[in-house]
Amino acid sequence: MSVSWFDRAIAAVAPRAATRRVLARQAFEGLARSYEGAARGRRTDGWHAPGSSADAEIGRAGALLRDRMRDLVRNNPHAAKAVSVLVNNIVGAGIMPRAASGDDALDREVDRLFEIWAQACDADGQLDFYGLQTLACREMVEAGEILVRRRSRRIGDGVMPPVQLQLLEADFLDTTRNGALGSGQAVQGVEFDALGRRRAYWLFGAHPGDAMLGLTGGVTSRAVPASEIAHVYEKQRTQARGVPWGAPVIRALRDLDDYEVAEIVRKKTEACVTAIVFGEEEAQQGIAPAVVDVDGNRVEQFEPGLIAYARGGKDIRFNQPAAAGGYGEYKRASLHTVSAGFRVPYELLTGDLSQVNYSSIRAGLVEFRRMIDAVQWQIFIPMFCQPVWRWFIEAAWAAGRIPTPDVSVEWSPPKFEAVDPQKDAMADLLAIRSGTMTLAEAIARKGRNPDAVLAEIAATNARLDELRLVLDSDPRRVTKTGSAQTNAPADTTTDPDDAHGDGA
Numbered sequence: 001m002s003v004s005w006f007d008r009a010i011a012a013v014a015p016r017a018a019t020r021r022v023l024a025r026q027a028f029e030g031l032a033r034s035y036e037g038a039a040r041g042r043r044t045d046g047w048h049a050p051g052s053s054a055d056a057e058i059g060r061a062g063a064l065l066r067d068r069m070r071d072l073v074r075n076n077p078h079a080a081k082a083v084s085v086l087v088n089n090i091v092g093a094g095i096m097p098r099a100a101s102g103d104d105a106l107d108r109e110v111d112r113l114f115e116i117w118a119q120a121c122d123a124d125g126q127l128d129f130y131g132l133q134t135l136a137c138r139e140m141v142e143a144g145e146i147l148v149r150r151r152s153r154r155i156g157d158g159v160m161p162p163v164q165l166q167l168l169e170a171d172f173l174d175t176t177r178n179g180a181l182g183s184g185q186a187v188q189g190v191e192f193d194a195l196g197r198r199r200a201y202w203l204f205g206a207h208p209g210d211a212m213l214g215l216t217g218g219v220t221s222r223a224v225p226a227s228e229i230a231h232v233y234e235k236q237r238t239q240a241r242g243v244p245w246g247a248p249v250i251r252a253l254r255d256l257d258d259y260e261v262a263e264i265v266r267k268k269t270e271a272c273v274t275a276i277v278f279g280e281e282e283a284q285q286g287i288a289p290a291v292v293d294v295d296g297n298r299v300e301q302f303e304p305g306l307i308a309y310a311r312g313g314k315d316i317r318f319n320q321p322a323a324a325g326g327y328g329e330y331k332r333a334s335l336h337t338v339s340a341g342f343r344v345p346y347e348l349l350t351g352d353l354s355q356v357n358y359s360s361i362r363a364g365l366v367e368f369r370r371m372i373d374a375v376q377w378q379i380f381i382p383m384f385c386q387p388v389w390r391w392f393i394e395a396a397w398a399a400g401r402i403p404t405p406d407v408s409v410e411w412s413p414p415k416f417e418a419v420d421p422q423k424d425a426m427a428d429l430l431a432i433r434s435g436t437m438t439l440a441e442a443i444a445r446k447g448r449n450p451d452a453v454l455a456e457i458a459a460t461n462a463r464l465d466e467l468r469l470v471l472d473s474d475p476r477r478v479t480k481t482g483s484a485q486t487n488a489p490a491d492t493t494t495d496p497d498d499a500h501g502d503g504a
Helices: 005-013 015-032 054-075 077-090 104-118 129-142 247-272 327-342 346-350 358-398 421-434 439-445 450-471
Strands: 096-099 145-152 163-169 179-181 184-187 190-192 198-204 221-225 229-233 273-279 306-309 313-318 409-412
Touching: 005 015, 054 077, 054 129, 054 247, 077 129, 077 247, 077 327, 077 346, 077 358, 096 104, 096 450, 104 129, 104 358, 129 145, 129 163, 129 229, 129 358, 145 198, 145 358, 163 358, 198 229, 229 358, 247 327, 327 346, 346 358, 358 409, 421 439, 439 450
Parallel strands: 273 306
Antiparallel strands: 096 409, 145 163, 145 229, 179 184, 184 190, 190 198, 198 221, 273 313
16 A cells, blocks of 8 residues: 555654554555455344354255255156256266276276176166166255165176175265264264274165164164265265255245245136125124125135125125236246256256247357266266276176276266257367367267277278178279279170170
8 A cells, every 4th residue: 555645744753653544544445345245234134144164054954955855856847857957967878988998908808897787786676887877866966965885796696796886865874973983073974084084984774764664673873884885976165965956946946836826826716706795784794794605604615606695785796817917027037046056057947948049058058068067077977987987897806807906997978969960060070180189089078989989980891891892793893902993994895795796
């Protein structure tokens, strides 16, 4: 801060007073430039913003958030659609692995073994590896987290490699396990060692919400080593557990439900009452005269087309339903809020494309796809796919099916469907020709295994060469490699069927 001439003049006579003056001005300007969001006053009264840790907040609200979000997904179509859109884009048909050890023979054997194992990896015996991906991703979005447990099997159990996956909902964690535990501590059922590394998960033997809980004996929990568990959730802070992705808009979804119910009830009520006949007898007069039917019974229930009579009726008034103005605008604004909370474009959440064109929807999808790409590579692949691959490789090596327990892997997420396939194909072609992208990268972006696709292309080309050689069997027009000759000598052989012998 610059010092004015007046401050310098004071400093020449009273340096200490001038110093206090300058420091006071600096403090005042610092207060004037502070964050308005941290200001206290009438506008911020009632704003509760505790400074508690993420684990403390989740510990208090996590279970209720899961229950409410699950209820919304069961009964609210917008919540169900938001979860579906996120799962379909993050996982789609499946995030496919391919071995990348550098040894072609080993990679082919590992890929073949994984393809067989993927069909039988579900401990429940219902889904394959890619179906488990979808279920795990759905739980991560809807409930905030999912636990994947490694289940080792015997050689004779019919699974090779002998390992399977069991998905457990977050409710299996014993949240009463909190505080100091041995040399470490436990946070809502997750045990950490003295260095802050995950050591164990305290799991119930059965789902605590199961109606048969008293018979299954699942009320007690035991520690399962962290090496046997893959914990999949989004870390927004340094918390130990996750929260539902729709947590910011749970109240908005509930309010929208209540608003729609109120509108429906109002319309039904207006449709039920056609007219009311009012009476004028003294017995019927008062501040709030009761409405009764012709038999003297009080009218307590409405039905369509009802005409209610008051005793001694002399006047009749017909019901005129009021127009519900602003319903569409309010619902559209509410759904914009819901889509923002779920991080899903409004058009994908609602299917309403009436207010977009090709350019605007494409621009909106670019940001959404960037978010999906980050979720795939920063959350789902490291937390779900990589641990599962490590368990698979360790089991295959222990069973003697591969020579090493260390085989690298490359993952191919599902492709994004093109809004305009021709333009996207031309963009990929230009990128490949300019050297900014390889053919293998372009194939991987389509959600396919580049090695398998390139091998298929080579086999198809070889087959086509064979077919050309067979179909074009004239040795005067085909070379040994099957390609057509363009400079072969002219045929001067006389056609035996030509009576004139001139080859015409």
